[in-house]
Amino acid sequence: MTPSTPVSALTIAGSDSGGGAGIQADLKAFAAHRVHGLSAIAALTAQNTRGVIAVHVPPLEFLQAQLDACFEDFDIHAVKLGMLANADVIHLVADVLETHRPPQVVLDPVMVATSGARLLEASALRALRERLLPLATLLTPNTPEAELLLGRRIGNAAEAEDAAAALLGLGAGAVLLKGGHLDEGPRVIDRYFDGVTGEEFSHARLPVDAHGTGCTLAAAIAAQLCRGLSLPNACGAAIDYVARGLRNGYQPGRGEVMVLDHF
Numbered sequence: 001m002t003p004s005t006p007v008s009a010l011t012i013a014g015s016d017s018g019g020g021a022g023i024q025a026d027l028k029a030f031a032a033h034r035v036h037g038l039s040a041i042a043a044l045t046a047q048n049t050r051g052v053i054a055v056h057v058p059p060l061e062f063l064q065a066q067l068d069a070c071f072e073d074f075d076i077h078a079v080k081l082g083m084l085a086n087a088d089v090i091h092l093v094a095d096v097l098e099t100h101r102p103p104q105v106v107l108d109p110v111m112v113a114t115s116g117a118r119l120l121e122a123s124a125l126r127a128l129r130e131r132l133l134p135l136a137t138l139l140t141p142n143t144p145e146a147e148l149l150l151g152r153r154i155g156n157a158a159e160a161e162d163a164a165a166a167l168l169g170l171g172a173g174a175v176l177l178k179g180g181h182l183d184e185g186p187r188v189i190d191r192y193f194d195g196v197t198g199e200e201f202s203h204a205r206l207p208v209d210a211h212g213t214g215c216t217l218a219a220a221i222a223a224q225l226c227r228g229l230s231l232p233n234a235c236g237a238a239i240d241y242v243a244r245g246l247r248n249g250y251q252p253g254r255g256e257v258m259v260l261d262h263f
């Protein structure tokens with residue numbers, strides 16, 4: 001590597017043909033942070049601003065080949081995990097992470113798209129909980145995902161605080177529980193907890209129907225970790241990045257949905 005060579009981050013996630021979420025959002029976020037972006041496509045979606053039309057999961061051998069190609073050649077500082085589609089994919093990804101042990105693993109436990117489309121088979125929840133959570137440096141669920149992981153409802157601030165601690169108990173190194181789905185007034189509170197440090201990130205709720213915010217947030221955190229920020233500082237910087245991207249967001253298609261501006 002030359003002194004100016006950026007470090008590498010790898011996203012293992014789903015492709016969004018509409019360019020707003022998934023792998024496409026992740027690579028834009030990596031590039032905007034001047035981190036070299038690698039990708040292993042775990043699922044392909046035929047998708048636009050109106051919704052998900054079809055999903056294709058490539059053969060496992062092909063995902064393995066993509067991961068081997070990346071881990072053989074690059075110094076991967078951070079891995080971001082997004083849409084993994086089913087339990088077989090999760091087991092393969094967990095095996096690869098156990099072999100290579102990248103320093104940072106940011107797990108966005110993608111389950112259902114904002115449009116309502118299922119992005120993870122219901123039967124894969126257990127594999128996600130048992131195989132991937134213990135490998136995650138940071139878990140970034142939204143409230144519905146946290147509810148599914150914990151099997152209980154989260155309806156207010158006290159329950160969200162308890163949930164962040166309970167999620168940590170499932171094995172992740174730290175948790176950023178996103179508060180966008182909770183009604184806590186005009187502001188959104190995202191809660192960070194690593195067992196020692198607890199931090200609340202409060203930001204204005206923007207009245208927009210946006211797509212790809214969760215993917216972008218997790219990718220921006222991974223990128224900030226590549227740049228040497230601590231976990232809570234990486235979360236804070238990435239939350240600001242998403243807010244900026246939303247303020248400058250645009251509607252690229254005929255649907256109402258906005259995507260983030262990354263640059």
Ligand code: PLP
Pocket residue numbers: 013014015016021022023045047082083110112113114115119210211212213214215
């Ligand atoms: N499509 C893919 C491939 C994704 O990875 C995600 C991310 O979580 C989504 C769609 C959902 O994005 P959103 O819920 O922001 O519409």
